[in-house]
Amino acid sequence: MEYFLIIISAIFVNNILLAQFLGICPFLGVSGKLSTATGMSGAVCFVITLATVVTYLLNQYLLVPLGLTFLQTISFILVIAALVQMVEIILKKISPSLYQALGIFLPLITTNCAVLGVAITVVTKDFSFGGAAPHMLNLGQATVYAVATSLGYGLAMILFAGLREHLAGCDVPKAFKGLPIALITVGIMALAFLGFSGIV
Amino acid sequence: MTQTVIWTVAILAVLGFLLALILFWVARRFKVEEDPRIDEVEKVMPGANCGGCGFAGCRAFADSAVKAANMDNHYCPVGGDEVMQKVASILGFTVTAKAPQVAVVRCNGSCANRPVVNDYDGAASCRVKAALYSGDTLCSFGCLGCGDCVAACQFGALSMDPETGLPVVDAQKCTACGACVKACPRHIIELRNEGPRGMREVVRCVNKDKGPVARKACAAACIGCGLCMKTCQHGAITVADNLAYIDYTKCKLCRECEAVCPTGAIHGVNFPRELDKEAVKKRIADRKNKEAANG
């Protein structure tokens, strides 16, 4: 049950993009086309999950025992940066078309707050689901949390990309063209997602 | 305390070392070869992605140019010679300079010259109108006035003149990409050499009807009388299908044709002074007389 609540919470109630404001730059940047958005979501999902697990272990078995939790930021980002670069190199080889589409945004996953944000949140925040006492997530829960969060990222991204593709064919006033109307769209999406509040 | 510092340094150093090692290995294992010149060429392209070069966009152009044996089939009209020179130097080719061109509208059937005889009520599109019928005037060759060319120009170089109902080209903005040429269903727009200081001599008519029919349809129509052809000393003018055409590569801008055209279908643009028709006519007459005397 707790896993289920973690999933619902991470995807809908505390959606990483629409409620937590993490990873907005690539969200705005690559959502112009549905295909790109889908690719990016996949990449982010993969990186977030991997990064969360690795950093969780790093924190749990190295930093905490040594009392070096102040090194979280710097060591986490190092791990993430290396991970992303690896994904980039591998993707370029395996799927050049996806690589082309994601263009400059792959390196930007490194600087995607979502990845570091989830990694840090998981090891610093207490959670409480379904009336359980506040506690830190264990490795399994952290992994589920990471996967669900990135699914929430993907959901918002894909919906948004669909909306933006539609908007591309609309006669949007000049001053609103591009990002302003995109931001207004996200704003209303965020408004809609507030409907889920209180579910978990 | 010092212990903390030591641990800090140790951990980060080891981490950095390990990561660098892994990265290096991955980079080697998954190496991809791509011609780096594609990126270089793309960088010097204008990036308008207008397709004026005949490729699907600037990158497609670059991709193809890199593979090409020479630059004959690759010319970016927007970037012009300057850009092509750069591309050629990247790829080690030579290019022959092309004279700068500009779009020219070859119709002068303004509302005043060409009476409207019916009331078009379909979609505001030259294409649709052309597919339907010969147009709302008696000229079945001239401009339809719905501005498809204006919509096609992504450089904002074309606009409809509300007074004449005809498109006008802003030569400053025109990049000679040719989009308007393709868009016009009546083939009214043509790309021509810009000419010295922008001076050009143009027959502003495409009507191929016989003289009287053309005349009835439009006061400014070319009636194919051939006076201009006879006058031109440089052989720049041909008349076919009742229509005169000036070959801009041969035209020497003497403006004699303009002076003799009975309907005023020939226009000189960007000349510093207005044409003194009588003076030119006199000059022609003198010359003819002399020739007659000699011959």
Place this chain on the structure above:
Amino acid sequence: MDNKKYIVSPSPHIHADISTTSVMRDVIIALSPAAVVAILVYGWAELLVLLVSIVSCVLLEWAVTRWMMKRPSTVGDLSAVVTGLLLALNLPSAIPLWIVFIGAVVAICVAKLPFGGIGQNVFNPAITGRVFLLVSFPAQMTNWTPTPGFVPVPDAVSGATPLSLLKEALKGGSTIPQFLASNDFSMSSLLWDIGASAGELSAGALLIGFIYLLIRRVVKPWIPLSILGTMALISVVFHTVNPDIYTGPVFNIMTGGTLLGAFFMATDYVTSPMNVWGGVIFGVGIGLIDMMIRYFGAYPEGMSFAILLMNCTVPLLNRWFHQKKYGRT
């Protein structure tokens, strides 16, 4: 023959007697029974809310298109009137009028015109306005004290909708039977939903309007049917499993904004899928989300949120579902 200029155009040469304006006029006609009932029950206050909402929507649309967007005004198509009307029918009659105005601003100047105006907005304007107000003014938006009406009504429950009272009670740990016992109204009187937003007031009036729309072929029934069907199905299952904390299908369909939303707001052409099957998925999604919010969420009911959320999926549904073509399998 003569010099008359005859019209020339591609075929067809005739057109159905229909326009955007006529469609919107039908929606207005269809909504008027509900509006009349609301005015009768809630009196002058309701009338003012309606007036302020409609007038602000229309004036804002006019002013913004003319002065800020520099485009020909589109108020003639009456869609702003529909938006104003639906917004008003979604608000409590006791709401301060300046809040109504803010709702209109959001509906027209945030949800509609920045997207290019009629036909191009991706979110339902009236619902965006209402949800914005719900989030921004939780106290005022949940004050359902009935204002004095023109006709006497029995059983006036004051202060809150039965739904929100029930939600409170359930969150506080009591069960439905306890709730009914501790309040002096019966389940059936809950259905004659007095402390509710004007539009929720009368299922009958809404149904009449909807039937009118069906007859005039303005809307098709698939979306409302799939919403109501989904809600009924979920309620039946949950209610059967645990009647103490899960309300039943009749209650869920007859209370809150369900009918108004299903009949008039989920069917907005612009913000719903074009295809029948897309529409069914859209409706099922709305039903699911609304029930999820009703049973588990912070809000007593979630029709507006559900529609707004499913609005986000419309471009994708339009992409995935297409009409069956002649001669192709």
Place this chain on the structure above:
Amino acid sequence: MSKWHFVTDGFVKNNPTFVLVLGMCPTLATTTSAINGLEMGLATMFVLILSNIVISLIAPKVPDKVRIPVYITVIATFVTVLQLLMQAYTPAAYETLGLFIPLIVVNCIVLGRAEGFANKHGVGESALDGIGVGLGFTASLTVIGLVREILGSGSAFGWKFISGDGILAFVMAPGAFLVLGFLMVLFNKYLAKK
């Protein structure tokens, strides 16, 4: 030649929020009030200036393949230093800004300037650029925060001018997006023309 423009560019021409559209997360998350926006902006500026300086110094010696990890390490160092300093001297601000202080590491502006400016320019110019972009960022955040505070809480820089609540949506997530969107329209319309 005056280098003053490296600073002023950050306000309009290279405005990180409205023109470069980077660092959106803190921009949206921390601007619930003018003060919060201001604090976030200053914190970012601190890192931006220092990392710009250091990166412009070391850039020539960094191999391409490890460029990003190296830059990030440098930035992360300054962020950690900032975290420690804030914990020590401005604990209240540290708490309000929360997660978004460590996230300065991944603020696209910082890395973006490192990649896009500092590794091609000298130390002095990089420092000025850091100041300019940092100030631009701070100014944008403060303005967004101010608008959201006025609309959402009926106060400005903590000074309350109406009793009761404002329009709550503006202090919540949707308001962040909407305010940014509409401010961007105004920015494009009135400032960016120059």
Place this chain on the structure above:
Amino acid sequence: MGKVTFSRGGIHPRDCKYARECAIEELPLPKTVYVSMVQHLGAPAKPLVAPGDSVKVGQVIAEPGGFISAFIHSPVSGTVKGIAPRKNLAGDPVMHVEIAVEGDEWDPAIDRSGDLVTDIPDDKALILGRIKACGVVGLGGATFPTHVKLSPPPGKVADCLIINGSECEPFLTSDYRIMIERPKEVVVGAAIMQKVLDGCHCVIGIEENKPEAIAAIRAAVAELGYPDIRVQVLRKRYPQGGEKQLIDAVLHRQVGSGGLPIDVGAVVQNVTTSFAVYEAVQKNKPLISNILTVTGDKIPAKLQHNYLFRIGVPLSFVMEQAGGIPDTAAKIVSGGPMMGKAVSNLDATTVKGTAAVLYLSEAATRRQKESHCIRCGKCADACPMGLEPFLLNRLYKAADLEALEKNAAQDCIECGCCLYSCPAHIPLLDHIRQAKGQVMGVIRARAAAAKAAAEAKKQ
């Protein structure tokens, strides 16, 4: 069998068959006729006469210019004045043979008597030869050469001949008049074609709003007693007469995209074509005349007519004879209000396929200002081909040819239901027609390239 109709889309415009009670009158001859060389689908015909030649009614004056093309005969007797381009309906120059009318002398091979000939020749080749020699083309709109249609390509068999008597467009009444005035000839024509198609079934489809025609044809069928011809009543719905829709309604079969009726074993011919086939085969009379309706909205009854006209008569002459152009007319259409062509050149001449001169008032025809699509889906509901016109319109504007082809722009039959139904008054069909043309161009180019590649491989 009850009433049938096609399975999707369609609209219900008002009938407006004001001229239904007007019996067919013979139109007098003008002084000069102009016979167009483009009166059929396919290549223009090649003139066989020279200026100064004198011709008789029914004499061949032009031969087919290709496989899909047809003979053209002189509709009058007189002297050929000239062969020159002349503007057609749309103002485009087209080759015409100008003939000065002198008397009315017919080619003697033509049987001009009114007697009904019911004995059908046995020789298929002979029948087809006569149809071809008489220049019969489809009179239902497309003017496709009938003999081509009646010769299915090898490997394809017709199992049903459908005679199209739906006349689903508002205003038009010429098919209706033929059915009630010459029902037997129509039925004999059908039987002839049935024979050519090796005795397949034959269904005569007539819309329910023409009860008299249904009765007349039924009576004729019963009286003549040809085997396997039946009358099918169709529900009133436009475009019931579109052949794809008609086949769907009658046979419950759908012709695939880019396919022909014969692919599903059907051949569709119009009732007046059937009449023309009768005259060609039984009376040796070439297609030199046809029936047209002169009608319109808000015009007096005396201006409404059904005329038997000689092909080549200028439209202006027809209108003059019919009582002049009414003042209320804002648009003159050649053909029906849904598919007809607006006339921009009143001096254009009638051709084999001319079916009506229609006067429309400003109120009935003026297009309203276009506004934004409100995504009501009415266009998609109305489209009988199951297309999504709003989408095609958008894709056309985005110049996305690939997506246009994927969404079947090429399948549009140009019925106009979408534009008719759109509350936002978007010129959907205007754009879709363009889109269709562009997609067809792509498809043709691809087919040509494939063919060239295949040929290159062979060698």
Place this chain on the structure above:
Amino acid sequence: MMAAASTLKNMVLCLTLVCLICAAVVGVAYAVTKEPIDAAAQAKTTASIARVLPESDATPQEGSVRVGGTDYKYYKVDGAGYAIISTTSGFGGLLSLMVGVAEDGTVHNTTVLSHSETPGLGAKCTTDGNFISQFQGFNPAEKTLAVKKDGGDLDAITASTITSRAYALAVSNAVDVFHQLKQGGQDDE
């Protein structure tokens, strides 16, 4: 300026070196700020205790106790009472309070240590004077620690019953902890 080549040696050297230097910087910064950070944390605790308990010269003694399966951290201030940290689930997440319970069992004052409630709604639990003042001098023996909707004696924050409920529960739990401590204390003595 040309970057150094991406050879193995360069890459490893560079990254390791940078890490080394950075680590040193961070380590030193940590060493330097450790004391001020601890002091700041201490100051915050002291300030919180000072807010929730009557003035006293005694130094707070930190302790921890398990009540109902949950561990509670508390500070005992001799002569003033107990400052108990009590955490419950609010609307948006956890709501952590420090509750000062005077020796006589009345609540002296409360303060919010951390919360993630909605700004403008639940977040008012830190600012809404009317709400907060209800807890000052609250005597659980006389009144019920619950919001009025639940049959208690507390007015909820407008439109934030859930937060108010969580707040009341946290205080009520703290009172329980106090009683447990009292009992335990008596047992000890």
